[in-house]
Amino acid sequence: xxxxxxxxxxxxxxxxxxxxxxxxxxxxxxxxxxxxxxxxxxxxxxxxxxxxxxxxxxxxxxxxxxxxxxxxxxxxxxxxxxxxxxxxxxxxxxxxxxxxxxxxxxxxxxxxxxxxxxxxxxxxxxxxxxxxxxxxxxxxxxxxxxxxxxxxxxxxxxxxxxxxxxxxxxxxxxxxxxxxxxxx
Amino acid sequence: xxxxxxxxxxxxxxxxxxxxxxxxxxxxxxxxxxxxxxxxxxxxxxxxxxxxxxxxxxxxxxxxxxxxxxxxxxxxxxxxxxxxxxxxxxxxxxxxxxxxxxxxxxxxxxxxxxxxxxxxxxxxxxxxxxxxxxxxxxxxxxxxxxxxxxxxxxxxxxx
Numbered sequence: 329x330x331x332x333x334x335x336x337x338x339x340x341x342x343x344x345x346x347x348x349x350x351x352x353x354x355x356x357x358x359x360x361x362x363x364x365x366x367x368x369x370x371x372x373x374x375x376x377x378x379x380x381x382x383x384x385x386x387x388x389x390x391x392x393x394x395x396x397x398x399x400x401x402x403x404x405x406x407x408x409x410x411x412x413x414x415x416x417x418x419x420x421x422x423x424x425x426x427x428x429x430x431x432x433x434x435x436x437x438x439x440x441x442x443x444x445x446x447x448x449x450x451x452x453x454x455x456x457x458x459x460x461x462x463x464x465x466x467x468x469x470x471x472x473x474x475x476x477x478x479x480x481x482x483x484x485x486x487x488x489x490x491x492x493x494x495x496x497x498x499x500x501x502x503x504x505x506x507x508x509x510x511x512x
Numbered sequence: 513x514x515x516x517x518x519x520x521x522x523x524x525x526x527x528x529x530x531x532x533x534x535x536x537x538x539x540x541x542x543x544x545x546x547x548x549x550x551x552x553x554x555x556x557x558x559x560x561x562x563x564x565x566x567x568x569x570x571x572x573x574x575x576x577x578x579x580x581x582x583x584x585x586x587x588x589x590x591x592x593x594x595x596x597x598x599x600x601x602x603x604x605x606x607x608x609x610x611x612x613x614x615x616x617x618x619x620x621x622x623x624x625x626x627x628x629x630x631x632x633x634x635x636x637x638x639x640x641x642x643x644x645x646x647x648x649x650x651x652x653x654x655x656x657x658x659x660x661x662x663x664x665x666x667x668x669x670x671x
Contacts, residue, residue, distance in 0.1 A: 375653050501636065
């Protein structure tokens with residue numbers, strides 16, 4: 329039964345071109361880090377351009393190109409993602425127990441994505457960091473997505489809605505200043 | 513031994529202890545159940561007068577450090593001079609000049625009334641301390657005052 333489910337509901341698909349959807353995985357996406365002094369001092373400043381592995385968080389409906397030739401979104405929200413093998417030295421994610429806790433949703437900041445087994449495009453299990461998010465202009469993200477006509481991996485429904493739900497849950501969290509004491 | 517519950521103990525109500533690693537690095541109230549284990553032993557540092565007391569989950573190899581003031585990170589199991597503990601045993605720390613119980617291991621029957629999920633709490637504070645390094649480069653950009661144009665609010669023709 330598990331195999332039937334896996335074939336009927338694949339996690340990923342290969343896509344190419346500048347058409348963007350929520351769940352598109354962009355490897356080596358440039359993220360600009362502006363130094364604080366550049367905010368109020370208009371002159372030359374060095375800025376850092378990091379190459380992050382990210383996943384598109386903006387809703388697909390806001391990325392869809394409408395009849396007037398544009399989409400609703402001016403900017404695209406991107407969340408960092410890390411591969412499992414990159415976190416071998418991390419305290420919470422160096423052992424299966426940490427990944428299992430994350431998989432069960434006990435670390436709300438993180439969301440686990442399945443490994444990708446598409447031949448030639450294999451990816452390890454991934455951890456989406458829902459707090460480490462960036463925005464880039466829609467034009468820039470389309471350029472990154474379409475770079476060299478390469479194929480990229482797209483997280484498919486319902487897994488991308490599952491990710492979106494995890495982000496919403498994390499974003500809307502409320503910390504109470506005075507909580508109800510523990511019942512004993 | 514199929515399972516047991518670790519219950520923290522303390523001589524005063526104001527003292528709290530943390531069972532790091534296995535059960536998350538949060539403070540526990542005295543008498544609070546800190547979690548369930550399926551098999552464990554206890555290890556004592558090479559020098560009991562300065563070494564921490566910690567639990568070793570013999571199945572996972574993860575150690576829950578009792579004396580969080582000395583070290584917050586889990587220890588490696590191969591550093592422990594471990595010996596098996598029976599249910600009903602106590603875990604102690606060396607405080608001042610005497611050993612004092614800070615946690616006790618109670619029988620599975622007492623812990624059995626609690627569902628397993630009770631001890632697997634949501635942890636909002638987990639974070640990757642040092643994200644994996646990424647390639648980056650620096651470029652010099654000239655910032656100009658007043659070059660920002662605020663976005664215009666437009667109606668969606670399809671709405």
